[in-house]
Amino acid sequence: MTRNMFVDIKNVSKNLTDFSLENLNISFEKGEIIGLVGENGAGKTTLLNLISGILKPDKGQILLSSNNIGYCFDALPEPENLTIEQLNTIFTGLLAVWDSDTYFSFVDEFKLPKGKPIGVFSKGMKMQLNVSITLSHNPTLLLLDEVTAGLDPIVRRTVLNTIKEYAISSECIVIMTTHNLEDISDICNRLILLNNGSILLDDNFEDKSSKEIELIFRKTLGYGDM
Template sequence: MKNDIIGLIGDNGAGKTTFLKIIAQLIPIDSGESNLPFQEKIGVVFDQLPFPGNLSIYELEEVLKRLFTAWDPTQFSYYIQLFKLPIDTPVKNFSKGMSMKLNIAVSLSHRAQILLLDELTSGLDPIVRIDILNLIESYVKENGATVVMSTHILDDIDKIATKVVLMHNGKFILQKEMRDIPDMYYLEKSFKEILDKQGEYN
């Protein structure tokens, strides 16, 4: 799975975010076993900031240095400058796009082996969106990482994913290599056909 970017798609309530939280070891699994790396090796980018809102980036990094043994301050500084994020402003005052950029900067600065991205480009303008996708793709190639990317934006899947997984009602109902998918319409059609068979498509 190294160097894989897995696009995770499905209807609302399919279980995508729950699945990512299980991998991130944020919620327990009901049954079965998991073989995951230490939590420190997992980078998480969810829709909301998981950090105390009263902290600035400068103050937050002091916490992150102690939290992650592989923390790379030079890399973090690079991403903060790249994203033009203010280091002295409480993060609770960040816009949605700024918060997402901070999440990404943190996840890429402690050498995560697995990146879990939930609606990564939500709230980002088109140009920044493309830059972020390129950044994730480069990180995977340079670090031999694995990405699981949940998104409703099929263009994001089309641009950087190597595999796609379709979820419905908490189950994986379609798994394919991107090279076997001719276009995104094929993916939409496959999803509709699966739901039609189950009598769940309106």
């Protein structure tokens, strides 16, 4: 089968000090928005780090159709004394693929102040800037690590809508870790449940409510009815 964009994880294992991922086999294809869920320590961030290349597997291989990866963390890594305009100058000279017009279109959409140091931004504003930066080199694989954590409902909705619109227009692959099952219900069309480094559940979850997802989540983990 011909695929324009894909991620293939084949027999991948990774042993860390107090945690391990064991023999993962899973594939992702264009147009999928995957919610990666599980308790703390389940392996969600480790899996993103393996896909991005930050970590190397101890065993197995990860095949990517493109190395144009956007990795958005739950905190803004840029120096907080810089402004939005200064960041654009830096990224223009630093990155081989950087679209200033796209960057400023997101900045304007989020109504972010261009001349103020980002250190004075609220958490929500910083996350909106983080998303703006991540999407401004037109990634074909988008990795999102707890990007809605701690956001107020309005900012959370704005961030999720922006990500969903980008995913639909670009047909990129989105893999998003989250503890908020409403995130899954709102934008994801596939859910993967990790537990102690193993995949317990992998299914299509489009058009399911957060309540339905939680019941399936609890049943899969053996928590019983609420």
